[in-house]
Amino acid sequence: MKIEILGSGCAKCKKTKEIVEQAVNEAGVDAEVVKVEDMDTILSYGVMLTPGVVVDGDVKIAGKVPSMDNVKKWIA
Known part of the structure; x- marks a missing residue:
């Protein structure tokens, strides 16, 4: 599985x-x-x-920091 974090390096990107x-x-x-x-x-x-x-090439969220629960659902 490949997970990509998209962002310029801002605080929200680092938190994500x-x-x-x-x-x-x-x-x-x-x-x-x-x-x-x-x-x-x-x-x-x-x-x-x-x-x-x-x-895996599928955009799950954009424009905000995801919750831990959502991330776990995406990778399950």
Whole structure:
């Protein structure tokens, strides 16, 4: 599983990465968590507002920090 955190490095983007990493650890899922800061790549997903979370190529959320519960549902 590949999880991409889309964002420029703002506080919300960093918080999103922390939540995703914690959810992956707690769920015991084998996942690669990658930070994507390239705007062309972010825009290629159709994401105009960051942070965003992409799981295996599917945009799950954009423009806000996800809840731990939502992240766990996406990776289950």
